[in-house]
Amino acid sequence: MHIMEGFLPWQWCIVWWLIALPCLMLGVWHLKKVMEKDREALPLLGVTGGFIFILSSLKLPSVTGSCSHPTGTGLSAICFGPWVTSVICAIVLLFQSLFLAHGGLSVLGANIVSMGIVGPLVGYAIYRMLKDTRVNIYLTVFLATALADMFTYITTSLELALAYPAEVGGFGTSFVMFMAIFAVTQVPLAIVEGIVLALVFKYIVALKPDILIRMKIFSEAQINKARGEA
Amino acid sequence: MAKNYLLEILAVVAILAFCGLFLFTSSTMEGAEFAGSDNVGSGLIAELSGKSIDSFVPLIPQYEPPSGEIESCLFALQSALGGIFVGGVFGFWLGQKKSLTETKVN
Numbered sequence: 001m002h003i004m005e006g007f008l009p010w011q012w013c014i015v016w017w018l019i020a021l022p023c024l025m026l027g028v029w030h031l032k033k034v035m036e037k038d039r040e041a042l043p044l045l046g047v048t049g050g051f052i053f054i055l056s057s058l059k060l061p062s063v064t065g066s067c068s069h070p071t072g073t074g075l076s077a078i079c080f081g082p083w084v085t086s087v088i089c090a091i092v093l094l095f096q097s098l099f100l101a102h103g104g105l106s107v108l109g110a111n112i113v114s115m116g117i118v119g120p121l122v123g124y125a126i127y128r129m130l131k132d133t134r135v136n137i138y139l140t141v142f143l144a145t146a147l148a149d150m151f152t153y154i155t156t157s158l159e160l161a162l163a164y165p166a167e168v169g170g171f172g173t174s175f176v177m178f179m180a181i182f183a184v185t186q187v188p189l190a191i192v193e194g195i196v197l198a199l200v201f202k203y204i205v206a207l208k209p210d211i212l213i214r215m216k217i218f219s220e221a222q223i224n225k226a227r228g229e230a
Numbered sequence: 231m232a233k234n235y236l237l238e239i240l241a242v243v244a245i246l247a248f249c250g251l252f253l254f255t256s257s258t259m260e261g262a263e264f265a266g267s268d269n270v271g272s273g274l275i276a277e278l279s280g281k282s283i284d285s286f287v288p289l290i291p292q293y294e295p296p297s298g299e300i301e302s303c304l305f306a307l308q309s310a311l312g313g314i315f316v317g318g319v320f321g322f323w324l325g326q327k328k329s330l331t332e333t334k335v336n
Contacts, residue, residue, distance in 0.1 A: 002268045005288040007275050013289065043319040050319070053312025057305045061252045065262030066270050092308070099293060099304050102268065106289040138237060160271065164278040177274060185267045188248055195244045199237045207323040 001071070001114055001156045001182065002096070005104020012163045017109030023117050024090055027083035034080060040211055041080075044204070048076035049088045051200065055193060056092055056115075062185040070193040071152050074145025075201065077120035078127045079217055089116030114155035123148030137205075137218050137226050138198045146194030153182040202226075 008016075034041050055072030062068055076085040093111050096102040103111045123144040130140040157178035166173040205212065205226055213220045256262055276283040295301040 004268060004272050004286075005290065005292050006286045007272050010289055043322060046315040046319045050312040050315030054309045054316065055312075057309040057312070059266060059305075060248075061256070061264045062267075063251060063255055064267075065255060065259050065264060066267045067264050068267040095308060097292065099295070100301060101292055101294040104288055104290060104292050156271075160275065164275055166278055174278060177278075178271065181267055181270050181274060188251060192244050192248050195237070195241050199241045202237050203320065207320065207327055 001068070001111065001152050002093075002103040003107045003110050003156065003160065005097070005101070005107055008107045008110055008159070008163055010106065012159070013106045013109060015109075016107075016113050016159065020086075020090075020109040020112040020117065023083060023086050024112070027085070027087035027090075030081060030083045031087055034084065038211075038214065041215060044079055044208070044211055044215075045076075045084075047200075047204065048079050051075055051197065052085075052088050052092055056096075060189055060192075062188055064181070064185045066181070066185055068153075068182070068185045068189060070189050071115050071119055071149050072145075072193065072197070073115065073120045073152070074123040074148035074194075075141070075197050077123040077148060078141060078144055078201075079212075079215065082117065082120035082124045085120040086112060086116035089120075110159050111156075114159060115152045118155040119148040119152035122151040131218065137222050138202060141201045142194040142198040145197040146190040149190040149193050150183065150186055153186040154179065157182050 034045070052072040055070040057069070059067045059069045071089075073085050073089060076088060090108075090112050093103055093108055093115065097104050097108055097111075126147055127140055127144040130143065157175055160178045161171050161175035164174055165171045166177070205223060209223045209227060212218055213223055218226075256264070272286070273283060276286070295304060
């Protein structure tokens with residue numbers, strides 16, 4: 001999902017930076033609030049953030065004959081909301097821009113918008129929609145994380161299509177072409193990521209149910225039910 | 231029993247299916263190079279804009295890992311860092327839970 005340094009016109013770099021910056025500031029503010037409110041939440045932040053570090057470094061082969069990496073942002077979005085997640089993503093993406101030439105400083109804004117903002121926002125929205133329904137909590141986690149992953153790549157396609165509309169067919173044609181590269185490659189990865197993160201969530205539920213209940217991530221009844229059945 | 235481990239079983243099946251899919255694609259697909267989709271995307275950008283791929287130079291100069299080895303070293307470092315956090319916290323929680331049940335027993 002990294003747009004490479006130099007591959008986005010500077011005007012678009014500024015646009016995406018302007019969108020990313022206020023979200024990051026909101027994230028830092030939220031992060032401060034989380035830390036002041038409950039020190040016990042910090043280990044949970046470590047786990048969800050740790051998975052962003054791990055999963056975003058794994059480049060996996062896919063059906064299209066190219067490689068791509070999962071994002072791992074969904075879990076953090078569920079537990080801490082999309083804004084805190086964008087801060088963690090910004091750290092990962094900054095590391096990759098500075099040392100790995102994956103992305104770059106000018107395109108960092110665009111990459112933060114796709115991986116750190118739109119993806120987590122979608123994941124969080126799905127979690128909020130399903131949270132108080134009868135849907136199994138692990139299914140909720142699966143859907144939220146898998147779709148957060150997918151929408152990151154759809155956003156990258158959108159960002160590139162906006163910057164490079166095709167000569168024939170304009171934005172729409174380019175969007176389809178970029179989707180064919182980024183989104184199609186991502187489908188199997190997103191499914192595996194969703195299942196793995198649902199499994200991780202099961203272990204969090206098993207080890208530290210009280211923090212999930214206290215942070216109102218899921219209700220006590222839902223957590224107890226999940227502990228009983230899985 | 232099986233129901234208790236449904237998620238574990240699903241995860242193993244998904245990962246195996248993923249590996250199977252990879253073996254299938256890599257052996258049947260012509261010209262599958264398994265390059266990064268980032269690079270494939272950059273290729274399409276060059277095509278759409280009608281400029282050669284070499285004409286895209288970084289707007290802000292950046293460090294590039296001199297070889298694939300160094301790149302993979304840095305990526306491994308990144309995921310090791312994440313692994314330390316995850317493993318550390320899970321161990322911490324496990325210990326916390328254990329000491330909690332032990333105090334209850336005593």
